[in-house]
Amino acid sequence: MVTARQSNPYTPAQAAAVTGLSLPAVHKAIEYRLIRPKVVREGRSLYRLLSKPQVLYLQLEASGLRCLPLATRRQIARAIEQAPNADRVPVLQGGALVVEIKAARKRVDGALRRLVQAERMVVSDPDVMKGTPVYRGTRIPVHAIAGMLAQGATLQEILEGYPALTRKAVELAPVYAKAFPRRGRPPARPWARQQPRRATRNRLAS
Numbered sequence: 001m002v003t004a005r006q007s008n009p010y011t012p013a014q015a016a017a018v019t020g021l022s023l024p025a026v027h028k029a030i031e032y033r034l035i036r037p038k039v040v041r042e043g044r045s046l047y048r049l050l051s052k053p054q055v056l057y058l059q060l061e062a063s064g065l066r067c068l069p070l071a072t073r074r075q076i077a078r079a080i081e082q083a084p085n086a087d088r089v090p091v092l093q094g095g096a097l098v099v100e101i102k103a104a105r106k107r108v109d110g111a112l113r114r115l116v117q118a119e120r121m122v123v124s125d126p127d128v129m130k131g132t133p134v135y136r137g138t139r140i141p142v143h144a145i146a147g148m149l150a151q152g153a154t155l156q157e158i159l160e161g162y163p164a165l166t167r168k169a170v171e172l173a174p175v176y177a178k179a180f181p182r183r184g185r186p187p188a189r190p191w192a193r194q195q196p197r198r199a200t201r202n203r204l205a206s
Helices: 012-019 023-031 052-062 070-082 102-120 142-150 155-161 167-179
Strands: 038-042 045-049 088-090 098-100
Touching (some): 012 023, 012 052, 012 167, 052 070, 052 102, 070 088, 098 102, 142 155, 142 167, 155 167
Antiparallel strands (some): 038 045, 088 098
């Protein structure tokens, strides 16, 4: 699994978690060649990995850059990769359009710190719940907590039900779940293909 603590690469899912974009929006940015990730192989798996300047560009996409023409967005993305530490990028001659980057970089840096914190609080051990990602020192699945929040459970309700967790741990669950989505097929439903044991028909009164 590609982690957020490695020197440069971020998966599309991690980029989505950091920037707030949806995963399809990140894939669309790749499809439109706004960013060109590096493709690496780990065992039998291929990963598309994004650099931090590319994640920074995606943060600008999340902030409204998508309203600009595609050619202009490509120009901005290239300029950020060429000068990743610049605070602003002039796009049109004469300074007719300047993109401010400083605030977006600050948001990305903060989100990346949260992503690292989320990753550090989780462990995946084949001997513990068959490798399901759980909170370190517990058997509580992180994705289950994220799912509870998504379904409307409050922070206080979860803390009362799981006293081993801290407020910070619960708050970081959606970050981890979005950056490291569950793999595999959805749970099987063994009853789905079974024929009913008994069927009855009732005639409606005319």
